[in-house]
Amino acid sequence: MAAAKYIIYLSDTNNCISRKVGKKAEVISMLINEGLKVPSGFCLSVEAYGDHVNQHSIDRIIKMELERKKSSDTRWEEVWDSSLRIRHAFREFEISQEIISEIEEALTSYSKDTVWAVRSSSPKEDSTSFSFAGLHESVIGVVGKKQVLEAIKAVWASLWSDSSLLYQNELGLRPNESKMAVLIQPVVRDKISGVAFSEDPLGIHDSCAVIEVVNGPCSNLVDGSVEPDQWLIDKKTKKVIEHNESTESKEAKSNVSLNRKKINELINTLLKLEGLLGEATDMEWSSSEEEITILQARPITTFKHKPDDKRPWYLTLKPNDKKLKQLAVKVEKELIPLLEKEGVELASEDLTLMTNQELIVAIKKRSEIDKKWKRIYYEDFIPFAHGVRRFGVYYNDLVKPEDPYEFIRLLQGQELLAFERNKAIKTLSTYIEMHPELKESITAKITKTGEIDITFFVEKGHIEFKKMFNVFIKESMDIAFNGVRLCEHPETLLKICYNLSNQKNENKINDKANELEEAFISKLGQDSKDFGTDLLKMAKISWKLRDDDNILVGKIESQLLRILEYSLEVIGAPDNVDLDQSLRESSNFIESICHQLNNKNKSDLTSFRFRFSQENNQKKTDNQFKPRQLLGQPASPGLARGEVKVIREIEDLSKFEQGNIIVCDAIQPTMTHIVPLAAAIIERRGGMLIHGSIIARELGIPCVNGVTNLTSLLEDGDFVTVDGYLGIVTVGKTDFSLEF
Numbered sequence: 001m002a003a004a005k006y007i008i009y010l011s012d013t014n015n016c017i018s019r020k021v022g023k024k025a026e027v028i029s030m031l032i033n034e035g036l037k038v039p040s041g042f043c044l045s046v047e048a049y050g051d052h053v054n055q056h057s058i059d060r061i062i063k064m065e066l067e068r069k070k071s072s073d074t075r076w077e078e079v080w081d082s083s084l085r086i087r088h089a090f091r092e093f094e095i096s097q098e099i100i101s102e103i104e105e106a107l108t109s110y111s112k113d114t115v116w117a118v119r120s121s122s123p124k125e126d127s128t129s130f131s132f133a134g135l136h137e138s139v140i141g142v143v144g145k146k147q148v149l150e151a152i153k154a155v156w157a158s159l160w161s162d163s164s165l166l167y168q169n170e171l172g173l174r175p176n177e178s179k180m181a182v183l184i185q186p187v188v189r190d191k192i193s194g195v196a197f198s199e200d201p202l203g204i205h206d207s208c209a210v211i212e213v214v215n216g217p218c219s220n221l222v223d224g225s226v227e228p229d230q231w232l233i234d235k236k237t238k239k240v241i242e243h244n245e246s247t248e249s250k251e252a253k254s255n256v257s258l259n260r261k262k263i264n265e266l267i268n269t270l271l272k273l274e275g276l277l278g279e280a281t282d283m284e285w286s287s288s289e290e291e292i293t294i295l296q297a298r299p300i301t302t303f304k305h306k307p308d309d310k311r312p313w314y315l316t317l318k319p320n321d322k323k324l325k326q327l328a329v330k331v332e333k334e335l336i337p338l339l340e341k342e343g344v345e346l347a348s349e350d351l352t353l354m355t356n357q358e359l360i361v362a363i364k365k366r367s368e369i370d371k372k373w374k375r376i377y378y379e380d381f382i383p384f385a386h387g388v389r390r391f392g393v394y395y396n397d398l399v400k401p402e403d404p405y406e407f408i409r410l411l412q413g414q415e416l417l418a419f420e421r422n423k424a425i426k427t428l429s430t431y432i433e434m435h436p437e438l439k440e441s442i443t444a445k446i447t448k449t450g451e452i453d454i455t456f457f458v459e460k461g462h463i464e465f466k467k468m469f470n471v472f473i474k475e476s477m478d479i480a481f482n483g484v485r486l487c488e489h490p491e492t493l494l495k496i497c498y499n500l501s502n503q504k505n506e507n508k509i510n511d512k513a514n515e516l517e518e519a520f521i522s523k524l525g526q527d528s529k530d531f532g533t534d535l536l537k538m539a540k541i542s543w544k545l546r547d548d549d550n551i552l553v554g555k556i557e558s559q560l561l562r563i564l565e566y567s568l569e570v571i572g573a574p575d576n577v578d579l580d581q582s583l584r585e586s587s588n589f590i591e592s593i594c595h596q597l598n599n600k601n602k603s604d605l606t607s608f609r610f611r612f613s614q615e616n617n618q619k620k621t622d623n624q625f626k627p628r629q630l631l632g633q634p635a636s637p638g639l640a641r642g643e644v645k646v647i648r649e650i651e652d653l654s655k656f657e658q659g660n661i662i663v664c665d666a667i668q669p670t671m672t673h674i675v676p677l678a679a680a681i682i683e684r685r686g687g688m689l690i691h692g693s694i695i696a697r698e699l700g701i702p703c704v705n706g707v708t709n710l711t712s713l714l715e716d717g718d719f720v721t722v723d724g725y726l727g728i729v730t731v732g733k734t735d736f737s738l739e740f
Contacts, residue, residue, distance in 0.1 A: 008045055010041050016029030020045045027297055039187075078686035088396060137155045155182045194218060194284075198283075210233075214228045238264055331384050346556070356570065381549045411540050425493075469494070482580055482649065483580020567597060628731055630704075661679055
């Protein structure tokens, strides 16, 4: 048989070099050559990856995704979206028969029931300068050729994971020059396993080694699903300095113990590895009663790059399954109910009964509550959004759909708070539609003055409508939009109700969710049925709460604005203070208000920001030539054409008409009541899980987001075509004469 082109065995130390098989495989090969116990196996070289990518033109897909916009302008959620599409491309195309034949030949040296670990081994990975630990894929527990091939594609695709791309950008590396080799070894199943560091990776304890140990496979420790027992060992004396039992060990009363002999073996092995690598060493190991097996070893880079290394932060964006389950309970059962409760309590307080001193206390309290929930938003709500992403990857791997976003259709149709509010608006608009004389009067008044006074409805004898409208304002619209409380602008909301009454066709929400869910469940095996259904349930909670949390946090912000507005009246401040700008730009704005309330002095304007006229505040394009095409993220599928309406200020909401294209920085939860009127959405902010994308998919209208400098490129009245399939916005009406 001809020499293998793609397969390199770990025992072949002459060919196991980093540029062919990656640093991880090179080190393991070196350890085998040194006589250390390491699982045997083989490596699929970077050449196999390169040929697969070139054969199916995946490099073009990668290039398009990476060049949609500058990495410095790209949000993490947009990176994840691109990563999902790249992953889908890798999973979609079959590996060539030439590569498969060599893999089959390598597998014949082992029994058919061998359990495999298929892991990444990029040339850039595990170097003395950079650690990619945890950022690339490892697939453990693979049996048979078919599963091995699928795992290989998953590892290849993980070169383009969101965490990996963010980390490479952080380090100034060039992702388009990246390659991936794949390490394939039999799984070692020993009684205990763990990780060990020849130096404290946190740099706290000098001359100490750190050993972490768990019962069962090391993968449980690495992915965070099991908390380890930790041992701190003096490297010179080999004495135990500290032993910390895990919570699970204490509760189960079955801690994993290391005897003196095993500790000595681990320390001696660490020191030998440190000498071979010439660096402080991080080792994954497994141990039976008799001996230690080294699973992998690499230099420790975390403490050397501690000030700038953001890899640990990127890893927190993707909590493991155990953490996600904990977050699901915490967010759904604890945080959201508390967030709702605090919003209601703040709204019920009568500010007019408060003395100045009581106002000061209340302002500080509300400010702290607002800060608290914004912190929780980033610490808990955003990580919990990974529940949707986790299900998406699982669904795509299992179902292999043509559309990488098909999984979202299983999550739609839930009772989102935004939709409950829109139902209330629809009830009001239906009332207007059912009373032609009222609608005619409103039309005349809008045409004549452009404004509508709420007392107008009492004059027309529609007291019932006014009551309904007031309930709607109080219960649904006590939220903030760009530093303005919507409930204080009833005329704007009334115009939206009126515009909605003219809507002829309603967007239909996807009705195939049940069918897709049944198909998904039918593909789950007996062993994975509980896991798969639990993952779907968690994703649904994540999908709903990822939207609801924005609205509820907006209510808290509204209550902070309410007390600040009232306090400005008390101290006699001008009525054109811009609260949004003042809060963002002045660190002592709240302190200034409290100081003036306390001293009853004339208003000190130094920390205040004032609203400019709408004309001066809005940026418009002054270029003679507009771009012909804008490239963004395909956030919701569909095609639509129409005139642009740029939403910058609250006044813009009332001018929005049916069939307009929404152009904005981001669809906020506080402005989704105009979305049912829209033909499409275009946003500067990007990502599949931002509010605009969720609402667009629920309503079945196209959405393109992640368009840089959007609100300075388009202006009211521009005609655009929105392609939600490709993420492209074409500016101007089509002139077919230009095609000839």
